[in-house]
Amino acid sequence: MAYNFTAIEKKWQRYWLENKTFAALDPAEAGGMSKAYVLDMFPYPSGSGLHVGHPEGYTATDIISRYLRMKGVNVLHPMGWDAFGLPAEQYAIKTNTHPRQTTERNIGNFRRQIQMLGLSYDWDREVDTTDPDYYRWTQWIFLQLFNSYFDPVDQKARPIKHLLQELMNENLVVAPDGSVVLNPTQEGMESIAGEMRIERLWRELPADEQRDVIDAQRLAYMDEIPVNWCPGLGTVLSNEEVIDGKSEVGGFAVERRPMRQWMLRITAYADRLLADLNLLEWPESLKEMQRNWIGKSVGAEVDFEMDGDEDLAVSVFTTRPDTLYGATYMVLAPEHPLVDRITPADRREAVESYRRMIAARSDRERMADGKQKTGVFTGAHAVNPVNGEKIPVYIADYVLMGYGTGAIMAVPAHDERDFDFARANNLPIRPVVKPADGSTPPADRAFVGEGIAIHSDVINGLPTAQAKEKIIAVLDGEGTAHRSVNYKLRDWLFSRQRYWGEPFPILLDKEGRAVAIDESELPLRLPEMDDFKPTGTPEPPLSKAADWLNVQRDGQTYTRETNTMPQWAGSCWYYLRYIDPHNKDRFVDPDKERYWMPVDLYVGGVEHAVLHLLYARFWHKVLFDLGHVSSNEPFARLVNQGLILGETEYHVFESASGSPVSAAEARNIGEENTGSGIQLVAYRKNGDEKLIGRRLDEAEVEKVADGYVLRDNPAIRVDVRSFKMSKSRGNVVNPDQIVGDYGADCFRLYEMYMGPLEAQKPWNTRDIVGMSRFLNAAWRNLVGDDEPAGSAVRIVDSAIPDDLNRQMHRTIRKVGEDIAALRFNTAIAELIKLNNDMGKLTAVPRELAENFTLLLAPFAPHIAEELWQRLGHHKSLARRPWPTFDESKLAESTMELPVQVNGKLRDRISVPADADEQTILAAAAKSEKVQPWLAGKTLRKQLYVPGKLVNFVV
RNA sequence: GCCGAGGUGGCGAAAUUGGCAGACGCGCCGGUCUUAGGAGCCGGUGGAGAAAUCCGUAGGGGUUCGAGUCCCCUCCUCGGCACCA
Structure with a gap:
């Protein structure tokens, strides 16, 4: 009888939440424990819910986190929501609901789906970028940028006050173009300074011009430049958000037009962003993408x-x-x-x-x-x-x-x-x-x-x-x-003409000059608006919030900045807020920051290579320069999980008349949205004839030497490939469905067993049953078939047979090593092997059962907790010691050695593990299967590679 | 075009330093239990061959006692960049 995964998974998910099993300890409580900050890229909670790609990375970090906790490490493993942004707002407009409502609903659905996977997040640290208690600090960081400039001599950000001082004491002067330069008279250039002097001293400038000079130096500044205006979305977009001349979201046309916009001076950091890549343990390809984007x-x-x-x-x-x-x-x-x-x-x-x-x-x-x-x-x-x-x-x-x-x-x-x-x-x-x-x-x-x-x-x-x-x-x-x-990198265009984003903590005076609001006024909340639609012009929706817009200060009238920040703002620093999510006085407590940072392992998709990851590094460096954080780089080690593609599909190309065309005759194979969904299209080689792909059933194709052909027409080659999952292609797999059918533990195992974490791999629902069989077999091995509730009838208190004991120690070593190296697929294979061996016993010794359960726990935590309880334990295994292996138990008394003649395998011999070379060579030469290969030949050389093999050269 | 990653059974994939290719899972084949099987259990499964044996890690060459692994050339797939001076 199959184990009842639904009941077991619900039971333990409730237990973990109620007991706060995965709460991270603050540094003061942690004592001598070492720390690990294991982070997932938090999701954008879209309306379509979780995708099978999300849990891939989440499960990987969850396994690491659970493993490290069992090793006695203080683990910070949080989750939250990157919830501002265009898709929610587009959806809100379409359905005429407030984005706050759709966002809350989507977050609720994401939280439910993530919790149903049994991921060991510390839910007390959940953050939501749209929460005023969160974006208060996003606005605060923006003010840090606004109130800073980049000192080109020290190559770091400093408070704007420092710049002012340097101008007033005449270490710096103002060049004709309004830029700030070193005072030439301070440089030992007096002799020519007299005639070259075209720079002006600060005190010579009128007040308005002084403000312009300062404003132009800020890390957050306003500029009138040609921007990517996207009429379809009613907003401007950053260079990073424009792909092939179209918006990344929605694929709308983008035009260049000059507009006055907020910019962030990321270019000042180009050199440091480039050089510090060398300090990071990131995939080389991703570093290369950042290098290309910076383009020095x-x-x-x-x-x-x-x-x-x-x-x-x-x-x-x-x-x-x-x-x-x-x-x-x-x-x-x-x-x-x-x-x-x-x-x-x-x-x-x-x-x-x-x-x-x-x-x-x-x-x-x-x-x-x-x-x-x-x-x-x-x-x-x-x-x-x-x-x-x-x-x-x-x-x-x-x-x-x-x-x-x-x-x-x-x-x-x-x-x-x-x-x-x-x-x-x-x-x-x-x-x-x-x-x-x-x-x-x-x-x-x-x-x-x-x-x-x-x-x-x-x-x-x-x-x-x-x-x-x-x-x-x-x-x-x-x-x-x-x-x-020169750099290809441009300053970061930071304004969006949309409603659903962080408001700028900025007032504009009559001349349009920016004044920061006081920190004590944060958060500056988004005004409640019934009509939050884009205006159809570059005028942002917030300009329609009449009550909110105008502000009196010191007898002057100001208008609020009506642009909002882009989606990426909130994600630039969320990893810092997890460390101290409820702090009312600071964005993060310095002691806690010093304890937890940098992030030890960051897992997410490669699609954020030049957006989130470059922006976050930039903000972090500014915060570092200003003394707000202790680390120069936020993410010490980063791994990209590979894309999970849809199930493999077979297509035959057909000409307009419907006759099949071999894939060997097709060129420029690609996808096209033909109105009736996405189709595979191609063109005939040596011609312009368009070919349309028709989806085939697996039974209609046949494998031949170097590809697939039609079963009933082998002259026609078939196109075989897996596509990216997408709604329009209809090949999206819903995790709710899989968890319902097989359980979360099985789903987690399958995702990890598909292949290496970093590899792109096709989904294949048919394969899941293998993991289901494994879990059921494990259950049967320990609990039995028709068990009375709560018992584990197959457990005995006896010694583990020698060979199984060896296998157990081998498994302990292999699983530990593999988890540390993120090789989850091979770790699971080893657990399956041990389980298969246990299945051959009539009863399972307790020590073996307990170790197996603990090793299984990071991968399949629900069934492991249930087994652990049935083995007689009363507390969660989440912080049980990870099993240790004994090197001496790994050794075998005899070893089997392959014997080769001229490098070809001819026999295997079994010899005592401690036999010397002479004995082994003699035994090998005597082998019956080897003899004929040596007979009548001159033995030129005998090789013995200790513990590996024997090779005779004749 | 440039840069990066990769190519191993019918499929997903394993393979410390060059040392038994294909662990483990799916599928498939045979057996068993069963009123039944899309459940479970046992056995088999790279290809050819009756067998001995031969051939096999995209293709070709090389180094080596020995190459999936190292070197050279070619082909293909995926990802990124693409008038960046």
């Missing part, structure tokens, strides 16, 4: 004077200053501000029409064009500072305004893009670098590698690295170039 490139900015306008120079950014002599033209981004100034009257028409053409094209169309490079001559010429040569200036959309200086020197001989453009416009191509190995580079494309400088005057003969150094030094001396570093 080291080079030089070089000034090119404009021919005929001595006052005007255009600065270009290049990573290859060693190729300056090969620059045969210059290109500005079409929207570059100097274009109007340099374009002579007779070229205006051509330039303007090109710009109009570019503006009408979407990013998509631009990208689709690939190597087709367009552009027009401006009519102006620039002077190359290395040789005085006059080169034509073009505008072309392959140069981006947003990167570097928005202008390049074009070296077609050594840059692919410049090469393509030069070819298309008949511009000269002049090689100035030759390969170091003396080979001749192909003439039909650019040679982009490093080499030796040629035709380059002062740097002739130098290898690339040295040539770069020297040319920068020479030009720097002439004042026409300087070393420069």
Whole structure:
């Protein structure tokens, strides 16, 4: 009879909640216990509920947490809700319910689903980013950003007060562009300072300008810049939220338009965010994604004077200053501000029409064009500072305004893009670098590698690295170039024109300048509104909250900032709040923070690589600089769980007429939403004919040598693959269903047994039964078939047979090692093996039964607790000592050794474990199966690898 | 195109330092109990072969007594980036 998992699981889930079994101890109570902070990426509680992908990571961290508790470690293992955000609000609008209601309902459903899996969270530490007691501190951290600036000398954030002081005591001065620079007179530059002095002292500035200067230095600042405006969502989006020119949420079109927005100065931290990746135990691929996103490139900015306008120079950014002599033209981004100034009257028409053409094209169309490079001559010429040569200036959309200086020197001989453009416009191509190995580079494309400088005057003969150094030094001396570093990373666009987010703790005066509200006024609550819909314009919904909007302070009228923070704000620091979730005075108590941080293990999906994980690291570093946290990085070790795909599907391609086409004949296989759901589509090789995939039943296909074919038409190859689970594809597996049918313990085991945690793997419901059989067999082994309630009839107080004792110790070792290394699949395999062996006994010795139960507990906690109780214990096993293994019990008295002849296996011999090499070789040579292979041959060598094998070479 | 990860039975996967390829689970085959089996139990299961034996870790080459594992080349799959100067 199968064990009653439903009753058992309910019973123990209630027990754990009522007894607060998994409460983490505060440092004061923990004594000498070591700590472990084991964290899951908290979910966005969507309306569709938990997905089978969520419990994969949650179960992994749960196993670790339960294991560590049994090892006597103080474990912090919390869960919460990232509950602000677009989907809840979109849903609220669609159904005309307040997002607060839908969010509460979704959280309730998520909590129920997560608790039904028996995960050992400390529920007293649950956080919800939409709770005013939580977002009060999100707003507080925003004020920290607002009241700080980045000190470029020390490379760290400091309070804005410090900046003010430095300006007032004239260590810093204000440059013409409003930026803050070191006072040259403080730098031993008095001699030239007199004539160069264009910077101004703080006290010389009018009050308004003083405020502008300070505001421009803040880590949270307002700026009017071109942003990603998404009319479909009625909000702007950050670069990270735009994928292929469309919104990541909903897939709506995004357009560039200038808007005044809150920005966070993450670029100031680019270097530290990049360098500190080396301190982290994270997957290499994920670190690489962050490196790519930060996109550091080291080079030089070089000034090119404009021919005929001595006052005007255009600065270009290049990573290859060693190729300056090969620059045969210059290109500005079409929207570059100097274009109007340099374009002579007779070229205006051509330039303007090109710009109009570019503006009408979407990013998509631009990208689709690939190597087709367009552009027009401006009519102006620039002077190359290395040789005085006059080169034509073009505008072309392959140069981006947003990167570097928005202008390049074009070296077609050594840059692919410049090469393509030069070819298309008949511009000269002049090689100035030759390969170091003396080979001749192909003439039909650019040679982009490093080499030796040629035709380059002062740097002739130098290898690339040295040539770069020297040319920068020479030009720097002439004042026409300087070393420069550029990043792809942009400042973080931090405003959203939506209702369901944290309000900014900011007031705007009549001139639109920002004033922070006092910390004592936090939290600044979202106003209750019946109409929270987007306005259809960039004006945020909060502007409709008339009572809330206007504020009187000191006789002045202010309006509140009506933008809200983006979804990522709350998740930037939630791991800190878990440490001290009910603190009314601080966002986290410093002693507790020091005890628990950094997070020892963080598990979540790779989709957060450049959003959450980069933003959170940035906030953490700011908090660190300001002395609010003790750690430089928040997440010491991070693991990405692999995606769980839907069940494997078989498709045959069919032409429009319905006749089958072999998958071998298909190209560009992809998915398309055809209105009747998502379909697999492809095109016929050597043609444009569109093919549609038709889903097949497993029985209709057959495996052949190197693939699958139609059973009744083996000439037709079949497409076999697993798809990402999605509602529109209809292949989503619901955890409620699985837990109902098989129980939570079985579900947990199956998810962990599918394969390595990090691997992407297809779901296969049919396989679950294996884990169900395992649990039922374990139950039968210990409890028996028709047990009286509460008993464990198959337990005896006798010694464990030798071979089983050895197996038990082996299992204790293997399971412990595997859990520590997150190899849950092989740990479970070992438990199954031990259980299979126990099944051969007529009764199970108590020690074996108890150890097995404890080893099983992290994986299948409900059945383990029940078995533990039936074994006569009255308290939960959650903090029982983890079994220990005895090295001496692992040793066998005899060992079986393979015997090879010329590396091929011929026999296995059994010898005493302590036999010496001579004895073993002699025994091996005598083996009947080995003899024929040695007969008549000369024995050239005999090898004995201790404990491993014997090999004869003949 | 560039970067990263990977390719092992019908399927999911194992395999410390190079040392018995396929642990464990699914499926499948045979047996058993049963009024019944989509339950349980026992046995088998990489391919070919009656067997001896041979062949087998994407393909090709190499190093080695010995290669899934190390080196070189090629192919394929997945993920990321993609005019970033």
